[in-house]
Amino acid sequence: MSTKLTVDELDPGHPLVLRVLNNIDQVIVGKRSVAERLLCAVIAGGHVLLEDVPGVGKTMLAKTLAASLHLHFSRVQFTPDLLPSDVLGVSIYDPGEREFRFRPGPVFSNLILADEVNRTSPRTQSALLEVMEEKQVTIDGKTYPMEEPFCVVATENPIEYEGTFPLPEAQLDRFLFRLRMGYPDAEQEFELLKSQSHNDPFSQVNPVVDREQILQLRRESREVEVQDNVLRYLGHIVERTRDHQRIYLGASPRASLALLHAAQAWALMRGRHYVVPDDVRQLAPDVFAHRLIPRGGSRRDSFQVVQDVVADILQKAPPPTGDVR
Secondary structure: OOOOOOHHHHOOOOHHHHHHHHHHHOOOOOOHHHHHHHHHHHHHOOOEEEEOOOOOOHHHHHHHHHHHOOOOEEEEEOOOOOOHHHHHEEEEEEOOOOEEEEEEOOOOOOEEEEEOHHHOOHHHHHHHHHHHHHOEEEEOOEEEEOOOOOEEEEEEOOOOOOOOOOOOHHHHOOOOEEEOOOOOOHHHHHHHHHHOOOOOHHHHOOOOOOHHHHHHHHHHHOOOEOOHHHHHHHHHHHHHHHOOOOEEEOOOHHHHHHHHHHHHHHHHHOOOOEOOHHHHHHHHHHHHOOOOEEOOOOHHHHHHHHHHHHHHHHHHOOOOOOOOO
């Protein structure tokens, strides 16, 4: 298994965060960077679009995170015949009580895995719009709030596009991050095979924090200080996406807020109560990955184009100088 980090090795790192990441490392080998961002999304109150080929551990990562945080987890396999009521729930008539009773769907959970979300119809995809933005579901004129923390992790296969329904820009904008797992290298593959040669590591995963501790981290993240010069730096990066020659549609004000809240959560995870420019730089590619539309080309290769554009913007945007505490 991979070596655990100590508190001092993560700048210096929040003890609760390291406890969760070390727990995930017992199951998911070599993907700490992705696990960090997934945890960052939970703390920031956002959602994640996890895009990669089958078999790289997307579902297992989501399940392990939920188990580590002691959160209720549900998985929905999105298919072309899935209906909105299959996700949100439905009102069923109770002949004994002579009234309709609401039966909640799988979305009523803390962490929801929307597996292959682009394989279902736009009608069912749109059922997630309200719950992802407002953290509530409206059925038959009645509103049902979600229990916090609430996070949707949606997966997509970037290779197979036949029989899929691409997510509209309005729904993509609901996601905080767009991430890719990637293949493990040779050493990571060896550790993976060795750790699972005789048993399933997931069966030994126990909660290391509870729901209330996660909500406390969320409250603390919104209190993380952001100096004006860092805010202007963040705003300058967002503005550059709107006039870049390779970009047709730049980042929205919602993207600005998403990057801000993600940077606050990221700083807290590092054990700081203030945001530094590097927090913004590290997260900008993941926040913008699904929000920028390149000029020309296909949606299939947009991920790499956007990554190149963001790298170019960050290289040309000088970070602020002076005190950022």
